[in-house]
Amino acid sequence: MYPVARRVGHRGADLLSRCRRQLEPERDRQRLISIPEESPGPIVEFDGGANMVYGNPAMMDFLAQVELSTTALPTILPAHLMSLIQECLQTHLTLQGVEVDNGRWSYAWSFSPLPEMDIVRAYGVDLTERKRGEDAVHESELRYRELFENPSDGIATFALDGTMLTVNRGLESMLGQSCEELCGTHYRTWLTPKAAREAEADHQRILTEEKLPSIFEVELVCQDGGVLTTEGCTRFIRDSTGQQTSVQGVHRDVTERKKAEHGLRRAKEAARAKSEFLSTMWHELHTPLAVILGYCDLLEDEESGHLDAEQQAGLQRIRKSGTDLLDLITALLDLNRLEAGQLPVHCQGVEIAALIAELQAETQGLQDQSALTFVWTVDPNLSHM
Numbered sequence: 001m002y003p004v005a006r007r008v009g010h011r012g013a014d015l016l017s018r019c020r021r022q023l024e025p026e027r028d029r030q031r032l033i034s035i036p037e038e039s040p041g042p043i044v045e046f047d048g049g050a051n052m053v054y055g056n057p058a059m060m061d062f063l064a065q066v067e068l069s070t071t072a073l074p075t076i077l078p079a080h081l082m083s084l085i086q087e088c089l090q091t092h093l094t095l096q097g098v099e100v101d102n103g104r105w106s107y108a109w110s111f112s113p114l115p116e117m118d119i120v121r122a123y124g125v126d127l128t129e130r131k132r133g134e135d136a137v138h139e140s141e142l143r144y145r146e147l148f149e150n151p152s153d154g155i156a157t158f159a160l161d162g163t164m165l166t167v168n169r170g171l172e173s174m175l176g177q178s179c180e181e182l183c184g185t186h187y188r189t190w191l192t193p194k195a196a197r198e199a200e201a202d203h204q205r206i207l208t209e210e211k212l213p214s215i216f217e218v219e220l221v222c223q224d225g226g227v228l229t230t231e232g233c234t235r236f237i238r239d240s241t242g243q244q245t246s247v248q249g250v251h252r253d254v255t256e257r258k259k260a261e262h263g264l265r266r267a268k269e270a271a272r273a274k275s276e277f278l279s280t281m282w283h284e285l286h287t288p289l290a291v292i293l294g295y296c297d298l299l300e301d302e303e304s305g306h307l308d309a310e311q312q313a314g315l316q317r318i319r320k321s322g323t324d325l326l327d328l329i330t331a332l333l334d335l336n337r338l339e340a341g342q343l344p345v346h347c348q349g350v351e352i353a354a355l356i357a358e359l360q361a362e363t364q365g366l367q368d369q370s371a372l373t374f375v376w377t378v379d380p381n382l383s384h385m
Contacts, residue, residue, distance in 0.1 A: 042124040048089055050082040053119060075102040088113040088120045106131040154251040162186050162203060165246060174253055176223035192227060195219040206234060229255045282333045289326045293319060352382040
């Protein structure tokens with residue numbers, strides 16, 4: 001019994017093995033069929049006339065989203081599709097890296113000929129996100145280049161030992177030197193002695209990553225010997241491992257602003273000196289004028305004897321002139337206070353007839369000395385101002 005059983009077992013194993021070998025090609029075929037069907041990327045087949053004979057689900061979904069060109073082809077396919085198909089079928093060579101960008105999507109296509117079926121199979125790879133990333137990087141580089149070459153600010157990159165590596169046009173314009181002349185020199189070459197000493201100390205502090213003021217002043221020496229005052233800031237440039245590789249410095253010319261600030265300080269000092277002078281003058285002139293007006297009061301009170309009418313008139317003119325001079329000095333002091341915004345303005349009415357009478361009295365001496373006859377006619381009904 002046992003030998004017969006062994007013979008039956010061997011026959012069953014052989015039969016099972018033959019069945020498996022017969023089924024494997026079918027499974028392989030099914031796997032090959034499922035590959036394009038399950039592929040996330042578009043796969044499409046064309047005949048010799050560039051007509052689409054097959055498109056996988058990813059391609060069909062994609063076709064529902066894209067526009068057709070004037071040749072009824074999706075705009076995501078190459079415009080010279082016919083020539084690509086013919087070249088593949090004639091040369092039996094695969095064409096790779098055919099990129100198409102319709103502004104919304106970017107794809108790279110590979111065309112592989114299947115000569116036995118007289119068709120060409122195309123595989124699409126979505127480059128949209130990669131293109132967007134490349135565009136963003138390119139735009140960032142352009143912005144950086146634009147900022148770096150901005151002529152209003154001077155930008156330089158230094159090695160850790162202080163040697164200039166790169167400079168922009170702004171720094172070339174500031175120093176009056178070309179990039180070739182500046183690169184390779186030490187930053188101390190273009191600083192005043194005082195600024196060089198301060199910069200050397202700051203440079204050592206920077207290398208130890210000690211925190212420095214975000215903005216500092218630096219005096220640069222130009223090629224013609226002139227000195228520019230700049231405001232600067234620095235930062236480290238690091239490699240992918242975080243190691244310091246160089247230092248970048250940005251400088252803005254503030255020479256004119258510093259001159260304006262200096263001029264403003266001098267103007268304020270001059271205004272303060274003028275205020276002190278006017279205040280001193282008021283006190284120096286007020287005292288003798290007060291004495292003169294005091295003697296006028298004594299004379300008007302006839303403490304030294306009786307005054308006739310002509311003497312009384314002369315005394316009144318002296319009093320009026322002294323009072324006017326005192327008012328003028330006070331007005332000058334008040335004007336200075338007004339310029340400083342420290343004096344309020346008060347408005348009051350003026351009697352025009354009385355004002356003209358005062359003018360007549362003040363100019364009476366000049367009238368008497370002249371050979372002219374003055375006639376003053378004042379309307380008594382003049383209103384107040």
